[in-house]
Amino acid sequence: MLFLSYLTALLCTAGAAFAAKPKVDKFERFQSLSHGGAIDLNDKTYNELTVAPRDYFTAVLLTAIDSRFGCVLCREFQPEWDIIARSWNKGQVEDINMVFGTLDFTDGKETFKSLMLQTAPVVLVFPPSTGPYASADGPFSFEFTGPISADQLYNWINRHLPEGPKPRIVRPINYVRIGSGITLFLGIITVFTVASPYILPVLQNRNIWAGISLIAVLLFTSGHMFNHIRKVPYIAGDGRGGISYFAGGFSNQFGMETQIIAAIYGVLSFATIALALKVPRMSDNKSQQVAVVIWGVVLLGVYSFLLSVFRVKNGGYPFFLPPF
Structure with a gap:
């Protein structure tokens, strides 16, 4: 018991x-x-x-x-x-x-x-x-x-929790991205240090920068950005079985038209540069006279063609210049 x-x-x-x-x-x-x-x-x-x-x-x-x-x-x-x-x-x-x-x-x-x-x-x-x-x-x-x-x-x-302090979002440290960034930065410094004797003369060349600036000016004044924004066609038919390179109206254009206008502006620019800088430095008088005539004819002919393009774009355009 x-x-x-x-x-x-x-x-x-x-x-x-x-x-x-x-x-x-x-x-x-x-x-x-x-x-x-x-x-x-x-x-x-x-x-x-x-x-x-x-x-x-x-x-x-x-x-x-x-x-x-x-x-x-x-x-x-x-x-x-x-x-x-x-x-x-x-x-x-x-x-x-x-x-x-x-x-x-x-x-x-x-x-x-x-x-x-x-x-x-x-x-x-x-x-x-x-x-x-x-x-x-x-x-x-x-x-x-x-x-x-x-x-x-x-x-x-x-928004579905009570009012008051909440923990903040804390993202983990991305060591791979940091390492890649440091490696890339050091690589750029190394390349620049090794190649600087060859790169600096190119970067300091006024003619190269003048050429780049001229190309950029010609590219944008000819309507390159307009083509990308409006997604214009490259060329179009003229309704008679042919091809139309220029769109009627100042608010329309084709991709081929932009390239033609850029080429016209480029030729006019080089002709003006040649007459202003190259021809005066020529020592031979006869060669100088021939160069003046040649570049003058080029300037006259291309500018005349440019005015004719303006008349194609707008039939009421009042200016023209022979031979076009």
Whole structure:
């Protein structure tokens, strides 16, 4: 009898001890599974995480990362979602409890079916069902219409959270990009140092810069940018079986027309430069006279052709110059 009394007392004490053992908090249990990021969910854990009662906020990404599903947006956004989850868990605020989870279609087919989801990714935010922030609204759904950043989605999530300080987004340091940038910078310095004796004379040559400037001026004054903005045709038919190189009207032009006008301006420029700079330096008088006549004829003929082009563009243009 004495043994039975001791055994009964021992069992009662053990039972009381087990009964007094505190129940593990639901939020703390899921936080322990997160390992600083989003929890990988399946149908069972998704239901456990989102079912009432819960005294915490929940944000769940429903995605389909497997290449079999062809969801490029899912794979592109996954690193951004991990940044949001890690940033929140790292800077967790005491007043707002929140759990982040990720449910892939492979592990959550029943959940996708019950939610009648036809596309992915989708983010759901569940407010608490108990506690000071309890709400009967929700879940709130964010459907993607294109690529977005972690900051954009994080701002949307914060709109469904109580007022107050929130953890800020902290992106991991991209050491590969930093290393690549340093390597590229050092490579540029090395190349410039080795090639500077050959490059500097070219960069300091006034004739080269004058040529580049002249080409740029001819290119843009002839309407090159107009062609890119308006997407004009290169040439067009004249309605009689021939080809029209010039479009009628000063607000229209063809791609070939731009090249012809640039060539005309180029010839006129070189003729003027030759008459102003090259011809006066010629020592032989006869050669100088011949050069003046030749460049003068070129200048007259090309400028006359340019005026005729203006008359083609606008029949009311009043000026002309022989021979055109």
